[in-house]
Amino acid sequence: MNTMLADILLVSPMIALFLFSLIPLSIKVLRGNVEQSPTSTIIISLIGLFLAAGLLIVFGGSGKTAFNGQLVFDGLTQWMGLIAVISAGGAMVLMYENPATRGLQFSELIFLAMNSIVGMLILVSAVDLITVFIGLELMSLSLYLMIAMSHEQKISKEAAIKYFVLGSFASAIFLYGVSFVFGSAGTVNILDLMENAAVLIKTNKVFMFGISFITLGFCFKVSIAPFHAWTPDVYQGAPTPVTSFMATAVKTVSFAAFLRVIATKPLIGSENLFLVLQWFAVITMTIGNVAALVQTNLKRTLAYSSISHSGYILVGVITAGISQNSAFGASSVVFYLLAYSLMTFGAFAIVSLIEKNEGSAIQTDDLAGFAKKQPLLAFCLTIFLLSLAGIPPLLGFFGKFYLFSAAVSEGLLWLALWGVLNSAIGVYYYLRPIVVMYMRDGDCDVSDEKHFGTTVAIVISALLIIVLGLASGPLFNMIENSLM
Amino acid sequence: MPETNMITTIGAEHYLVLSAILFSIGMAGVLLRRNLIVLLMSIELMLNAVNISFVTFSYYSGKVEGQIMVFFVMTIAAAEAAVGLALAVSIFKRFKEVNIRFFEHLKG
């Protein structure tokens, strides 16, 4: 019973989130199915998120396992969970103030979002592949519904169905892999796999098959080319707050789970798989960047940019996979995800602010004159974009720096080379919105809806990007120490 | 092993090959069929293939976890089917179509 209690304490963030997710819904039910004020909904859910984050900080990170070794609460869990919770919280603030998500179904939407976060927390802590799968599905299924629930009528439905079909397809592939791993290794617990994974992958084709399938399944979730094709469509079609949710929190936790699998070191045993992943990383970076270059829709540009960032992060994941001490590579991934989440959140948040109604599609050229009307927000967007482009001393630069140093230290110089070349390409499309905002005349402005929360969130993330950029050393040390 | 054994002696590999074939059929369905509902059915096929694989491994390794997984997979497959069909209904209401060729507004 004691162990049970300890286990429950460990999973308390998820429980707290789940319980808090029920509150607005229950209130709505008790009120006779009448939507209460969204403000109260968002406040309750944010309290829940804070509580979850607090519990995660208090109980997570001890390195303990729970529920027969199905979940582990170590540094990775804690960091990734926090990043996910915080960026998801930000996304929820956006939902609260975006015309496409705010409305009669707001408490349901928030319920789905919160449970999606529960799924995320499961995903970041799961070390059992089947639990991973459950977490993944809990997260994804909520997400499909959230996308489809947009007030926008056609595009978001299309995005949801695309995401759903392809996601299920990838899930099936992933599961098939799990079954092979189970068959060949007798267990699906990553911690148990650790010792003999490297041997198994050399000797057992079935295991290798399984691990490859699992890897590719993750590649889909984190939108690595050629499994990326859903990303631009879904990011564009989904309501912007949900896009922000996907691009930050979902990606973070998917990478967390990916990292856990990779940390079993199968790559050391299979140079080929490792090579394939490297090539995927290169293709992803390139595809993401070159395609973003020719986009006119701002959200789509950001979606492709998100793909290219996945490529960069994959470099870190590979590094973590092949190095003896995976903490360096892993912490560079965590750091990058932190940076990436902040800046991507910020960029989408501003897009969300500009959206006048649920159906509006923001083109890059629509930003003209934004700097005159909203100097502060324009400045923040500039910070986000420059950070995404990797201009020092912003957080994004240090993220890239740590990633590439990790890669170079493991001899993956060519990946780092591709990375920097791609960053140079990326500069172009990151600068273009800035050009339009500052250097063209126009009358772009935020929508008339209230936007206090979003603005605060934007400013906070911009400040964090600057401050954490300057203080990146201690932060990185913290991350690395917690991952040791 | 003698050739005859392949037919007369049923081992794990037989089941696994069956699972692989079923998986491939499902995959082909996802790739080729245009009807959204049939697409979803094909995904169910794939999941069933996975289930066969799990059970096979479970049986041949004597580990019960395999069956637990199948249990989970089934639940999730059902959930997926529910969500998928809900989405299908909602998209049908908008587009009056379930042919996926009509869902190509997002592209480029």
Add this chain to the structure above:
Amino acid sequence: MNQQALIAILLLSPLIGFFLNGVRFRSTNYVLAGSIATIAVLISFICSVLLFLNLVDLPPEARRITANFFEWIAVDKFKINAGFAVDQISSIMILIITGVGALIHLFSIGYMHHDKGVTKYFAYLNLFIFNMLILVLGDSLLTMFVGWEGVGLCSYLLIGFWFNDSAKAAAGMKAFITNRIGDAAFIIGMFILFMTFGTLNMHELNMLAPTIAESSWLGAVTLGTMMLFIGATGKSAQIPLYVWLPDAMAGPTPVSALIHAATMVTAGIYMIVRLNGLFIVAPNTMMVIAIVGAATAVMAATIGLTQFDIKKVLAYSTVSQLGYMFLAVGVGAFGAGMFHLMTHAFFKALMFLGSGSVIHAMHEEQDIRKMGGLRKYLPITHATFFLGWLAIIGMPPFAGFFSKDEILWKAFSSSQGHILLWAAGVLGAVLTAFYMTRLMALTFWGKSRVDKSVHPHESPWLMTVPLIVLAILSVVGGWVGIPHVISEQIGHIPNFWEHWLEPVIRKLPTVVEGAHHDETMLEWSLMGISVGLAAISALTAYIMYTKKEGASDKVAKAFGPVYQLVNKKYLVDEAYSAGIINPLIEGSKNLWYYVDVNVIDKATYKVTDLVRGGGSFVKSLQTGNMQQYAMYIGIGVVVALSFVLMR
């Protein structure tokens, strides 16, 4: 007075004059401007005289006053002081510069009084004097180069003084750029010498110069001196860089007198004389110098035959005379070169000022075909011009005679000399006599062809006084260097000139061996030939242009195309612009268009197009069809698995 302070005052006085006039450059108070400028130069002149006297007091070997004001550039072994030295050579130069300069300043007050930019004009003149003094006093090649470029700058400013006329501004630009070509070579020459000897101090260079002559064309000294000589061809208007000087006549006439006749253009000769210790061990360079000098002397003289612009005639005459000087230094007659430099400064300044007086009188008319018979109206100008004429055509005992004779004799007799060089010299002298007489005849003598509306009048005293002084100098200037053969006859007047320069000039042995008597005879006979021929030539010209109307046209017709060619200055300018300048500009346009716009930028665009093309390709893959996407996933899985399994 302290000698260093004297040098400082000598240098600073014109500079201060420049500033005083420069800050109030819009003023039209010509008296004030002129007085400031003239006084500044006069102060310098006084300093020069004092320095000269100081120098005289010193024993011949120690006649060298140096002043190091500060260290200018000091990097590693390369140390250049703002150091100035007054020695036998430079003392003469500063006397000429400040003396003639002062006279020309004085003349300018009268000449420029109606000009709106008079104050600016005097500021420039003073700046020029300052730079010229730096040029001659600088004790290292680099300090000399400072002045060298500085006078070029002033020349540029003064030639383009009436900048509203595009042609005049272009002439200034042409002068500067042409000079720059020479300067570039000069810089290289400095490098060669510095790398060889480790110093640029001219005194030290002369000391360090090897004692054995270099026979190789590629020896350091030969190359270095050759480069310096190319520099000199720019500054001193020799083939092939002489083209700027005739154009430089666009400037005010006193400027032509000061800069383009008396002082600046002689800088090349001065430089070679200063470095005679070095040049003398580079016989190949010497030979080139002599040939170029002789060729220039003849060619410029022929062009001078056909010109009708009074200043152009004088300009070609200057080029020709400078050729003489180069011929002199080329055959090792450094003293003679310097001598001719000085006498030329006197009579050419005189003639330019005289022409200025004429132009002034003729209300800016420069075409000699529209003059004639001006003797009546401009008696003083005519008289002084006449003396100058005698001097330049080398009539004894005028200044030009002695110096020219010395050069011709050296060209014949020195070990570097050659009979052809001598012949060229004589030919030059004959031609000079001809065209100078032609100029005299057309301008002052014969019938007046002056336009009715123009009423020539004699210039004010401000202008005539300098003329008179210079005329006197043109007469007596040569007497300081009377050759031995003559002085022996007329009472052993010592050759002050040679005596003075002896310690700083290295001599070449004369070639003509044998008895002293034979040599004397030879010298006399050569002298006779040249003077006689010149006289005949002058007489011919006189007759042709005053007595026989139309004779000149007939002669011109007789020569036909040759005349046209010469009249058009051998089409050198045209050749330069067709062969060098236009191709350069057109080529540059193409360079810009093809390399920058079409190659580099296009390449950049190609890269971006490639990236964009990649983007479009990826975009085209993104069809929106989810089965397509599923197919990508399938292909990705297949490829990855194949690769993983096929290891």
Add this chain to the structure above:
Amino acid sequence: MLSALIFLPIVFAIVMAFWPQKNTVRHLALGFSLIEFVLSLGMLQKFDSSTAALQMVEQTAWIQRFGISYFLGIDGISVMLVMLTTFLVPIIILGSWNSIDKQVKGFHAALFVLQAAMLGSFLSMDAILFYVFWELSLVPMYFIVGIWGGSRRIYATLKFFIYTMSGSMLMLLAIIFMMRLTPEVTGGYISASLLDFYKLNIPFVAGEFLTPQTLLFFAFAVAFAIKVPVFPLHTWLPDAHVEAPTPGSVVLAGVMLKMGTYCFLRWVIPLFPEAAEHYAWIFIALGVIGIIYGALVAMVQPDVKKLVAYSSVSHMGYILIGLFVMNAYGVNGALYQMLNHGISTGALFLLIGMIYERTHSREISKYGGLAGVMPYFTIAFVIVTMSSIAVPLTNGFVGEFLILLGAYSYSPVVAAFAVTGVVLGAAYMLWMVKRVFFGPKGELVKEDHHPLLDLSVREVVVLVPLIIMIFWMGIFPNHFMDFSKASVDYLVKNKMDYSIPLSPNQAQAQEK
């Protein structure tokens, strides 16, 4: 001290951004920039020019995990460039008094950030810190060109940014790679300190391209070469210059280009001496090509600003040669020429800006006879022109001469080619002067409806310091060169195993 020098402008920028009064912004900015200049004079006062040691060192750990520290220091190589930066900014602010009329606050804030970034890249002794400043300097410049620039400003600013960024990305990789090598010399820990980089002995194989030192050399060199810009990579410069507002051009030409050449001296040559020596010919050849090419192309430009921009290419060619001949003459000359170019080209751009304010055109063919209308302006322009074409007694001469001397002692052929720049330089500048100032009055000059006023008092105040510097530096170069001589001589003598010594008391401090 040095931190104050770097961060004061950032504080200024923040104050500027929030300054409530619109009409006093310029005064405030001018005051701030003067404070900064005075501060830098104080720094100069403390600077000990007799030693090659690193002075006024400030070092605090920043990112310990990678041995990255906040490490500032100044020595002879950087001191004068720092002074140039602080000297030019007040002049720029005063010079742009009227020409910047929109978003004045933003402009000055950007200018101060730019100043901080430039100073930072001159003073950083840590690779990453340096990189941060190096990249940071792009951003304000990007805005200055992009917001306050001419009609094709967006094209120009993007070109500028992407060119420079592409180069520096490779450099980042090279820095990371070098950091991985440092444990060899530091006793096991990674370091990004330049001083540790200097200690590295990276293997070099002559003739083989794919060896570490060669690759690192080129990674760094290309990044800096783009900034300089070296011949085939120069096309961003004319565009950026033409489109940039006057102050932007001045900063760009005056200081930013120097960042490239400075870094050659600070990074490339001492870090990869063998490679630098072995491949010096490439850069010297490119320098020579740059000189001639820049001059020829400048000659035929129809736009004054573009002409000056190409002249920058030509001048930077000299500097490049001076650096890569790697002897005392060349390097000293190059360092000096950096200052000269900063002052004279800066002044040229200011002058062009002044006339542009009056006529709104930079077409050479539309001018002519300006000298008669604006004599003071003409005087200033001609003086600066003389400095630009290196007439003796102006600053340009000293640098150019020393560079040519250095080039000659490296190879006479190089000097022979480079010296053509002397002629061509005079040709294009004087031809331009002739067409703009002399001759009959041009289309824009004779128009009566906007009488061309001569220089205002403000403009005179802007130009006089520059003109004073032109002559001061030309006549007393030692006053300036003495600051850098010790460091340069030390560098030239010890380039094969270079390491900046720390002055004794600082060495003690570091031991503690």
Add this chain to the structure above:
Amino acid sequence: MTADVFLFWFLALITVISGLAVVLMANPIYSALCLAMTMISVAAIFVTLQAYFLAGVQIIVYAGAVMVLFVMVLMLFDLKHELQAFTRGRATGALKIASVGILSGLIVGAVTIGLTIAGRSSDEVISAAAAGGVVDTTRGLSEALFLKNIFGFEALGVLLLVIAVGTVALSRSKGGTHARD
């Protein structure tokens, strides 16, 4: 033994054929029925592998619940025409079929190579404790489910709740089938 063998081949044949039919049938209703057939035969295969509980669940969940759902939705759509059952475009179609073919080939190859070739029996590769199956399946299953995998079980509960709320919300959302506005 022969009965087992025969049973396997028989079930395998049915599974494959009905599976193929799901994909190949032009009419979605037929596809759905074929899918039901597949489900049932898979359940039978589970039985041959002694997973009786799962076989039951399979029948109930899939054939019962899921299939009904599918058929119901199909009825709801009331599709009169199916213009094009399969994707058009030869190149992509061929590419798709090829990739599926290669993939199945790879899987089959890997499985057979991994399990039977190289002189190893499948038992060695499948880390087997005791081949021959689990004795007390349902008990073992429930222990594993409710003790060992309790977390996953609970999470699935949450998942189902979420699905329920979500689908209802979706149908009631703006533009949904049961929208209030």
